[in-house]
Amino acid sequence: MKFAQKLGLTATIALWPLFADAGAIDQLHQFLKDTRTLKAEFAQVVIARSGRKPQQSSGTVAIARPGKLRWEIQKPYPQLVIGDGDKVWIYDPELKQVTIRKAGQAIGGSPAAILAGSNELEKNFSLSEAGESEGLAWVEAIPKASDSGFEKIRLGFAGNDLKALELQDSFGQRTLIRFSALERNPALPAQTFRFTPPAGVDVVGE
Numbered sequence: 001m002k003f004a005q006k007l008g009l010t011a012t013i014a015l016w017p018l019f020a021d022a023g024a025i026d027q028l029h030q031f032l033k034d035t036r037t038l039k040a041e042f043a044q045v046v047i048a049r050s051g052r053k054p055q056q057s058s059g060t061v062a063i064a065r066p067g068k069l070r071w072e073i074q075k076p077y078p079q080l081v082i083g084d085g086d087k088v089w090i091y092d093p094e095l096k097q098v099t100i101r102k103a104g105q106a107i108g109g110s111p112a113a114i115l116a117g118s119n120e121l122e123k124n125f126s127l128s129e130a131g132e133s134e135g136l137a138w139v140e141a142i143p144k145a146s147d148s149g150f151e152k153i154r155l156g157f158a159g160n161d162l163k164a165l166e167l168q169d170s171f172g173q174r175t176l177i178r179f180s181a182l183e184r185n186p187a188l189p190a191q192t193f194r195f196t197p198p199a200g201v202d203v204v205g206e
Contacts, residue, residue, distance in 0.1 A: 024139040040182040043083040049172030082195040100205035
C-alpha cells in the first residue's frame with residue numbers, strides 16, 4: 001500500500017461539539033478550538049475503484065493537537081502509524097519495515113492535517129457544507145495541494161460526536177471509517193506518541 005494511502009488511514013479520528021444552530025463547518029472549527037486530545041476505537045472499510053471485495057480492519061486512535069497522532073490497526077493485520085510532531089513513523093510488522101517522513105511533508109494536505117494539525121484549516125483545504133445523509137451532517141474538505149494523494153474528505157456528525165470519516169484518494173479508492181468509544185481531552189501518556197524501531201527491521205526514509 002502506498003505511503004499516502006496508509007497515512008490517510010491514520011488520519012482520522014475526532015469528536016466535534018455540535019450546536020443546534022451551527023453548521024457542520026462551525027462544528028469543525030469549534031472542535032479545533034476546544035479539543036486538545038482525544039482517543040477512540042474505529043472500524044474501517046476500504047473499497048477499491050474496481051469494486052473488488054472490500055478490505056475491513058479495526059483498531060484504536062489517539063491524537064494530541066497540534067501534530068501528534070497514533071493510529072493503530074489491530075485486526076486483521078497489525079500496522080502502526082505514530083507522529084510526534086516532528087516525524088511520522090509507519091511500522092508494518094509483517095514486512096518488518098519502518099518508513100519515516102518529516103511530519104510537515106507527510107501530513108500537509110492529508111486527513112491527519114484536519115484532525116491533528118493546527119487551526120489553520122483553510123490554508124490546506126477548501127471547506128464546504130455537504131448537507132445531511134444517513135442521519136449525519138457532513139463537511140467536505142478538498143485538499144488545495146495537488147500532490148496530497150486525496151481528492152476529497154468528508155466528515156459526518158451526529159449529536160456531539162464525529163461518527164464517520166470518508167476519504168477518496170487519487171486512485172478512486174474510498175475509505176469509510178466509523179468511530180466508537182470516543183473520549184475528548186483525556187490524559188494521554190507521552191509514550192503514546194513515541195516510537196523506537198524494533199531490532200532487526202528495515203528503516204526507510206529520514
